Amino acid sequence: MTHAAQPGAEPSPVRIGLLGAGVVGSQVIRLLAEQRAELTARVGAPLELVAVAVRRPHKHPEVPADLLTTDGAALVARADVDVVVELMGGIEPTKDLLLTALRRGAGVVTANKALLAEEGPALYEAADAAHADLYFEAAVAGAIPLIRPLRESLAGDRISRILGIVNGTTNFILSAMSDTGESYEIALKEATRLGYAEADPTADVDGFDAAAKAAILASVGFHTRVGASDVYREGIGSVTSADIRAADEIGCVVKLLAICERVTGGPGDGPAAGEAVSARVHPVMIPRNHPLAQVDGAYNAVYVEAEAAGRLMFYGPGAGGAPTASAVLGDLVAVARNLVGGGRGPRESAYAELPIRPIGEVPTSYHISLDVDDRPGVLATVATAFAEAGVSIATVRQQGGGDDATLVLVTHTAADAALSATVDRLTELDSVRQVTSVMRVMGDMS
Incomplete structure (x- = not known):
């Protein structure tokens, strides 16, 4: 035609x-x-x-x-x-x-x-x-011009990672929680009143919208077919005011990110140990000096890391007629x-056919808050639980004392499955009254 x-x-x-x-x-x-x-x-x-x-x-x-x-x-x-x-x-x-x-x-x-x-x-x-x-x-x-830059302007480059705030509703809610200290429920009501959230906000707040976008970004960026079912997904419904404060204490803010990246290594010496694609959506604490940390309200931004071009950021309104x-x-x-x-544009490029790496094998870091007994030996017991899972602790501090004693730990990078298993082990310790907060942290915060 x-x-x-x-x-x-x-x-x-x-x-x-x-x-x-x-x-x-x-x-x-x-x-x-x-x-x-x-x-x-x-x-x-x-x-x-x-x-x-x-x-x-x-x-x-x-x-x-x-x-x-x-x-x-x-x-x-x-x-x-x-x-x-x-x-x-x-x-x-x-x-x-x-x-x-x-x-x-x-x-x-x-x-x-x-x-x-x-x-x-x-x-x-x-x-x-x-x-x-x-x-x-x-x-x-x-x-925001994004798909065309990825598949045309950067066609001669090798993209290593794509990080995105790609849902304005969740970013508005998290920004409001950070700015005012209000709860998730109150921030969601305000987002609904102002028209940023639908009457049924499930697709946004549970991460379905961001996961669909992550699948598209990963497919285009890594020349591999990635579907929505390949994207690990967590929403923001469990984010609390305490999580927002905890992030602030370590110089971070909480954002719901779509994270698409090339990952290498894995268990054993088989195909899983080679290069693969990870695509996931979940809340994450990111350092306050990262460009994405400055994106507030209902705006979107996508941060691209490429081998030759370096670091690029695309920013603007992510929705609206x-x-x-x-x-x-x-x-x-x-x-x-x-x-x-008489021509045609770029075709789908899926030549790489990289495997999809499950979230459990993806390296990350955790921020963990524990309500603990205030007595000698508790820290040693907690540290042993981490050591047995092969996870090292980057930082640890105690807040309060007596019945209000809290341990706050940030781990070094480890496989997500090992970190998750460590959290499960902590809930079984007699000296740990409650695991009050668990959130992934961008990078090694040591």
Whole structure:
């Protein structure tokens, strides 16, 4: 499918079908109209919106009636639709609709992170077979240019790690807890009142949204297919005000991070001991001087470490109608340019096929707070539990005394499974009344 014009001839319009006209879709429609002349100049041909599929047409008086349809299947099958922009969300029937469009050679632009994390391989394979474009910048971190830099600008480099604050709701909640000292429950209510959290915030606060984005980032960054089920996930529901204070005492802040990295080493001498990919989402204490520690409120940021380029950070609004629509239009312009020029954009790159390393084999550090008996020998008993698990202690301090005695320990880096086993062992000690807090720490805090 090409729109390349003969010399001296006017290029034919690139015809667009839109699935969904909600918060983001309505902004895409607005921007297509308001920036028509500029977009035409950038593409080299007019962008013409020819159909908009919605569930309830009467809810969209801003869309010309002759463009509205409730038949998404007919829209994606239309031979005159060159690019399908998908903003309806969900897995089904969205997957089948996009497969139909790709198989007939239409370009696809989508912001659907859940679909890509769950069903990405089927979409990539259909795009490759039909030599069609599949772009998805808006699926991760809203308006922040990220996917294209990873798969194009850094295509000649070797990425070692990607760290991201990729969910604005959880970042707003954790920032509020840090700034005011309020509890998770109160901060969540405030986030809901201000519109940062949905009525059902499960996808955000339990880490599902961030895990889908982590799967996409790991797939693109490490040339390996990583699905949502491959991503270890913890949410922020168990983060307490005490955790926030404990982080502050060691010069850290608490963030929910998507962490995607190349890891080496592992148990034994087999394949597990070689290079692999780790993808995980969980709360982490990060040093206050790290760039991500400065990202507050509902903003997103992604920190990339590459061998040649070094350390890069991408920052900006990670959600919202207009910001996300900006990313969608950027993809749309790229796909349309390819059609006009008779080419196509970058294909999926999964040549590396690195294994996925389970969380238990990933090296990390723990911050652990214990309520303990205030008597001689307790520290020695606790230290023995760590030693028996092969975990060394970086720092230890006691707070309070008597019935309020607390030990706060930070470990050196060790396999996550060994650290988790140590925590389980601590709960069995007679001298430990309660393990009050456990949280991973970025880096070795010794």
